[in-house]
Amino acid sequence: MRAEDRDSFTAFVQEWSPPLMRVAFLLTGDRGLAEDLLQSSLEKVSRRWRHLADQQMAYGYVRRVMVNTHISWRRRRAVTEVLVDTWPDVAADDEPRPPRAGQALAALSHLPPRMRTAVVLRFHEGLTEAETAQAMGCSLGSVKSQASRGLARLREHLDPTPAPPRRSVTTTREDLP
DSSP, X not given: OOHHHHHHHHHHHHHXXXXXXXXXXXXXXXXXXXXXXXXXXXXHHHTTGGGOOSHHHHHHHHHHHHHHHHHHHHXXXXXXXXXXXXXXXXXXXXXOOOTTHHHHXXXXXXXXXXXXXXXXXXXXXXXXXXXXHHHHTSOHHHHHHHHHHHHHHHHHHHOOSOOOOOOOOOOOGGGOO
16 A cells, blocks of 8 residues: 555544444444454455545445445354443544433344344435445345334334224225215
């Protein structure tokens, strides 16, 4: 790697590691695995660094590499997820955490990997459905269904009280004007 590329890559890592670490943590559910995922992904990206035009594009590329690497790890070996009661301190600054962050993280850990990835990319990262589909390497319909089902499961875990049953209304021809 050339000196100017090395300096540019170092600046990118310093600036973008905290948000990338949050994504890695949400994907893995474990701080140690998240650090390994981020490190591995940055190492892969460093080999192609000179081809990346700007830091915003590089962020998306690293995120895509993290998703693919995480999926690959899940396929190769079973990963034990650890449920935590509190949100770990992965933010660069001391932002206040949502009061139910621990519950949300625990609920997120119950989702299957693809569903979890879709929810994290759509709602934590704020990607559009098309961008999420591109990052996950799947169809737009898959993202829609995975995200919808993931949100439904999260709601079940966060608020286990069942919703009241819907009433159906039956009409006959005589009822119509």
